Amino acid sequence: MRYSFQTMTTEAHLHFQAGPNPRCSPDEIAAQVEGAVAEIVALMGPNSPGGDLKRLNDSPPGHWIQVHPRTWHVLEEAALWYELSGGAFDPSAGTLKNLFNFQGYDLERWPEAAEPEAARQALGLDKIKRRPEDRSLSLTRPGQKLDFGAIAKGYAVDRAIEVLEENGLENALAEIGGEVKAIGLNPGPPPRPWRVGIEDPRAGEESGLALELSNAAVASSGHRLRYFNYGGRRYSHIIDPRTLQPITDQVAGVTVAHPSSCMTADALSTALSILGPDEGLEFLRRAHREAAAKVQGVEVIMFIRDRKQDIEVRVLAAGPEGVLMRSA
Ligand code: AMP
Numbered sequence: 001m002r003y004s005f006q007t008m009t010t011e012a013h014l015h016f017q018a019g020p021n022p023r024c025s026p027d028e029i030a031a032q033v034e035g036a037v038a039e040i041v042a043l044m045g046p047n048s049p050g051g052d053l054k055r056l057n058d059s060p061p062g063h064w065i066q067v068h069p070r071t072w073h074v075l076e077e078a079a080l081w082y083e084l085s086g087g088a089f090d091p092s093a094g095t096l097k098n099l100f101n102f103q104g105y106d107l108e109r110w111p112e113a114a115e116p117e118a119a120r121q122a123l124g125l126d127k128i129k130r131r132p133e134d135r136s137l138s139l140t141r142p143g144q145k146l147d148f149g150a151i152a153k154g155y156a157v158d159r160a161i162e163v164l165e166e167n168g169l170e171n172a173l174a175e176i177g178g179e180v181k182a183i184g185l186n187p188g189p190p191p192r193p194w195r196v197g198i199e200d201p202r203a204g205e206e207s208g209l210a211l212e213l214s215n216a217a218v219a220s221s222g223h224r225l226r227y228f229n230y231g232g233r234r235y236s237h238i239i240d241p242r243t244l245q246p247i248t249d250q251v252a253g254v255t256v257a258h259p260s261s262c263m264t265a266d267a268l269s270t271a272l273s274i275l276g277p278d279e280g281l282e283f284l285r286r287a288h289r290e291a292a293a294k295v296q297g298v299e300v301i302m303f304i305r306d307r308k309q310d311i312e313v314r315v316l317a318a319g320p321e322g323v324l325m326r327s328a
């Protein structure tokens with residue numbers, strides 16, 4: 001069975017067969033998944049009226065906003081990567097994204113220096129106060145904004161699989177805008193690992209690399225959809241909080257595989273796009289030292305552009321057991 005629906009300004013796809021409970025039809029299961037993803041959008045969408053992030057972003061400094069346990073869960077994951085990446089992954093960088101308009105066009109005027117400098121004051125997840133006792137957040141400066149664009153899709157994919165598993169399904173795939181999680185096998189016949197295509201920036205629009213997955217999640221960050229051109233370079237919608245600027249296409253694409261969490265893969269793909277291959281490897285090693293369980297099995301495919309604009313592929317791993325090597 002295949003289902004598709006629109007969400008998070010992209011498309012979601014589900015593949016699964018009928019579950020063990022005959023009273024719950026595949027249509028009903030798919031509707032449950034859609035509902036679970038809609039809940040995430042309602043809580044964490046940047047423009048969802050009454051949603052946790054919208055209420056926080058619209059609140060004056062000093063005002064505490066209580067958030068849903070799911071929002072808190074995503075925030076804690078984001079905070080971990082903020083800390084381990086030395087602030088490169090920063091869900092408060094949304095403030096800066098708003099200076100630019102990432103619609104695949106040519107930028108004529110770079111935003112005035114004064115604008116991003118003002119935003120620097122508001123930058124940094126550690127400047128948003130957290131009160132775990134009652135899951136509350138409080139802005140401390142004008143202009144601060146929290147944005148889960150780099151992580152919410154991955155979380156939604158994990159939730160989709162969770163709902164499918166709650167319905168007794170053991171073989172399924174969920175995908176939202178290129179972020180994927182697959183459990184068990186593609187029932188076939190014959191049953192075989194799920195095949196997932198990832199974009200290969202060396203090739204044309206149509207071709208890519210195929211990964212074989214069984215019990216793994218994959219997330220990618222790339223330049224295909226949201227970018228602008230300026231001064232002969234392409235810039236991505238990912239902001240490097242250290243330079244206050246969008247990243248260029250030196251890292252032409254990153255795909256991260258994780259044995260279970262698409263949310264983690266999503267955060268890592270964004271962080272690694274900013275850090276690039278060398279700092280990225282250091283970051284993965286630090287993560288392996290300080291939060292080994294979070295990165296066990298993580299493997300990264302990174303496409304890097306050299307001075308001549310040739311693209312080279314590198315595979316990075318946090319530790320010895322890569323999920324792709326295991327499933328290959
Ligand atoms: P992704 O496509 O998962 O790499 O996420 C990109 C999105 O994350 C952007 O569209 C922004 O909403 C948000 N974002 C931009 N820069 C950062 C950053 N440095 N850290 C975390 N999120 C960011």
Ligand code: MG
Pocket residue numbers: 149150151219220221265266267268269270
């Ligand atoms: Mg991401």
